Amino acid sequence: MAGSLALNSLFTLANPLVITADRMVDVKAGKVIESAVVIIEDDVIVQAGHSKKIAIPDNAEVMALGDYTLMPGLMDMHVHLTSDPTKHGYSSLSVSVPRAAITGVKHAKDTLMAGFTTVRNVGAPGFTDVALRDAINDGDVQGPRMFVAGPSLGVTGGHCDNNLLPYGYHDKSEGVADGPWEVRKKVRENIKYGATVIKFCATGGVLSKGTKVGARQYTEEEMQALIEEAHLRGLTVATHAHGTSGIKAAIRSGVDSVEHVSLLDDEAIELAKKHGTYFSMDVYVTEYILGEGEKAGILPESLAKERIVGTKQRENFRKAVKAGVNMVFGSDAGVYPHGNNGKQFARMVTWGMTPMQAIQAATINSATLLKQQESLGSIEAGRKADVIAVKGNPLDNMALMEDVGLVVKDGQIVKSLAM
Template sequence: MRTTTIIGSIMALAVSAHIEATDQYLTADAMVDIKTGKIVSSPALIISNGKIVRIGTQKNLPKPQGMDEVDLTGHTIMPGLMDMHVHLTGDATTPFFVEMGYSLPRQTVVAVKNAKTTLMAGYTTVRNVGAPGYSVIGVRDGINDGDIVGPRIYAAGPSLGITGGHCDNNFLAPELKVKSEGVADGVAAVRAKVRENIKYGANAIKLCATGGVFSKGTKVGIQQYTVDEIKAAVDEAHRRGLTVAAHAHGTEGIKAAIIGGVDSVEHASFLDAEAIELAKEYGTYLSMDIYNTEYTLTFGEKNGVPEENLNKERQVSKRQRDSFSRAVKAGAKMVFGSDAAIYPHGDNAKQLSRMVRYGMTPLQALQAATINSATLLGREGDLGLLEEGYMADIIAVRGNPLDDVSILENVAFVMKEGETYKTPEQ
């Protein structure tokens, strides 16, 4: 009976109906060329089997007779957005310790809800960097099989971390003997844990190289995993074609993660000049969540976040934004990573205006959330652009996002792989 109830709850969160992908002719007033920053007037796209097969203008590519039409008059189209750091099982509006008591089935239902919300906000691809019990892997598979609605998901499974570190659970009494399932100490254990995550379906890997803001008893600046442990995780993941994300706030942990070969450093709060140069030398992407501090410091106390964690957020906030500005100025490679769950899912795009405020051009911010993220995932050949042969992941807004990126906080149209999930009338 309980299993039936859980399945019913999950299925009820699916969109009741959406427009099935057939051959389609899509037009709009304008299109953003993400590579060049140019605005293409009166674009026309032909979509078949979930991909863009022809692209031109309404003048040189007229509508084929009998083809279904998607008319986005009054709108500007661009590729679907991508967020490289989300936690779909988390919900910032749920009281801190209430959420900690959620069962795995309850967390999975939350992830289903948040996946749909994220897609409707215009994010057609996300990387979920840590969730218990392979829950988001199950959500990903449900989306892929058409059972529920959500973005394309790269799911890491349980995050790897040291005993007592940021990716362990340190909130409960020692006699309860609670240990997070991603805990792995030493090179051999790290290798085994990566293999276990892959065994159960992970298509990305996440490890914790330093302390963090929302854990108990860890210091954000202190390194946790050694370079050798990080290298072991990277070796195992890369052998299987998976990217590795490293949570790292502190300077030495950031450097260890880069030298260890990770594909992206998450947060990267305390960068120095050497760390930035190392990131450039190794080609490591920085994924810096510079919006969520506003939510945490405004609503965290009300939501029951302990004072220890709020104090750590105050330590990180300005330093991380300063680091972001210096990294952008130095030309480091950047992707869009929001840490959605620390603030409400669906508000992901609020970070874009902060990325511009702290040093990026609007085009750079959009590239971070499209072609840069696609390249990080090894999908630069079919995601992140509106070009022939690419997936028909398309969003639309009223206005020009290169003039004001904040308009992406209100996306009017969402298509993923040729299927329409949101229209301007919704």
């Protein structure tokens, strides 16, 4: 073999990279493989499995990790990389679009270093997420692979509008669209300027001024037009929805994933199972909102709403998991500090998932939602070389997911164990 790698610097390798570790999570089979080996050439995994079944190439560079667990690069389906978690409520008005884009550069790197090699950015002003994605793809800045929504769509005065200023300012968010043809036009505009997913607000929200969390905001006719337009162009659609009526209307209209999902009934769960809809439930963020939110400028009205829905959402998370609803990992990072995404894993287990289910939610399930399961979300031959390593066995202690040691994205070591 060409040699063994030191673990304290970054690498782009000409020879095959071999990573060995005491264990590897096979997310498709839902099992752990002991004495694991992964072989990477360029940006692709060429072999992965038990060490007895794999021959290591003579010219390989070997990274022997020992007591680590290998997993696919993690995927977070609900982030806002250009959002500043220290500026909520009225303080958010001080953030310009260029400033948001620059802030996103820092947050993208923080997210990648936390082991999240792919994210879905569900809403950003001024197409700042498109610019950030392109900068990452061009190699100008470090960050995860991004699927981006551009401005979120919503009704006048709804959760996706800016309701902080009085009438005299005539201010509204750029994603506001009312009526079936207006929402179609807005979907087309987002796609024109680089969106690869569409996000809309079906109900009120916790952090918006003057909206009721459970109140539906788009009619079913509007939702159907919006989703149909996106699907015609091959894009998946996510909807912000806390309230039961909005959740059910969005599912009936063909939405691909429902975000937050705070208030549920049995009919909503059955509809999700029938339609194959994914739930993305941010069961950690309530701790930040109620613990640190006031200092970050979150409005008293919003804190009061979170006290009402936080526990209900977690109880409904348990119900959805038990019922077998498709689940993905969605943290809402941007409401709380980026790079802390991994804190949600332990909460997902506390509220009803097995450790394996939580890891699958952030890997193969998320890849399937994005229709990328043939290239992302698992460690197997032919997949993109996105691999992370966590010290010890996180299946025994999910808090270990908060400290990812090694991050490989597209075959490049972007974080090594000594960093």
